[in-house]
Amino acid sequence: MRRPTHLRLLAACAAVAFACSAFAQQPPIERQMSPEQFKAAGLDKLTPGELVQLNAWLNRTVEEETAKAASEAKRKVVNENRGFITFGSNEPIVGRIAGEFRGFGKGRSYTLENGQVWEQVDEARLAGVRKSNPAVRITPSVMGNVWYLAVEGSNTHAKVRRTK
Template sequence: MPVRSLLFAALLFVAAPVLAQQQPIETSMTPEEFKAAGLDKLDAAELAHLNAWLGRTIEGETEKAAATAKRKVEDENRGFLSFGSNEPVTGRISGEFRGFANGREYTLDNGQVWRQIDSATLAGVRRDAPAVRITPSLVGNAWYMAVEGSNTRAKVQRIK
């Protein structure tokens, strides 16, 4: 799924300038549509203003859509390699948390799955759906999970 989102964002990024080059309205409509909309009553200056407004509107909407798509792709891909946003991931563990252990997988309520890749331990802990915060390291591509009510952090890697 992340690859599909990445391809969509790349396509939108490349296509946005092309989409923003709006054809004049009189060539985008059939003569019948143009007349039915009452646009045949406009003089050349009025028609030019309408076309300029349409171009600005389409360009603005295209830019908004591209920015929204980019944010979505970055958000969906946080934690994968060095792609995506470096904003912390917050959520809750789905089900019971039984402490940290190397190789253990943690599924969050947002559908993300993270695997512990270090030897941090937090034994004897049992919490139902605790809040978690997963933050990136300052250097490199490491992410660390902290569970509410605990000072221990575990190095994790996103697998889904």
């Protein structure tokens, strides 16, 4: 499951980089439109200086919008893949378990309401607990791609890895 996620991440980053480079080479508007379109839009009435200003404004706007889109795409890729890949963020993933939580046990899976699935990989135990849709915090360790799940109202945490 991890390998396709890495490939999707690389593909998304490559697509954003390609889009940015394509927009950086934006031709002037008079070359993007046919002469008929240029005249119909009334752009033939602009002075050469006004046309330069219009092209500069269009290029700035395209650059700004491209930067916003690239930033949003990166944020989305990072958020969707946190847990599979370490991005250097020490921010926890906060959410709720979808359904009932029945304690910790090695090999158990915990599905969050956001669709993420985490599997417990250590021997931490928390028996006799039953909670419906409890709040959870999944915190990355200081080093490596190791995550710990804590359930609201409990001091016990379990080492987990994201499976979906």
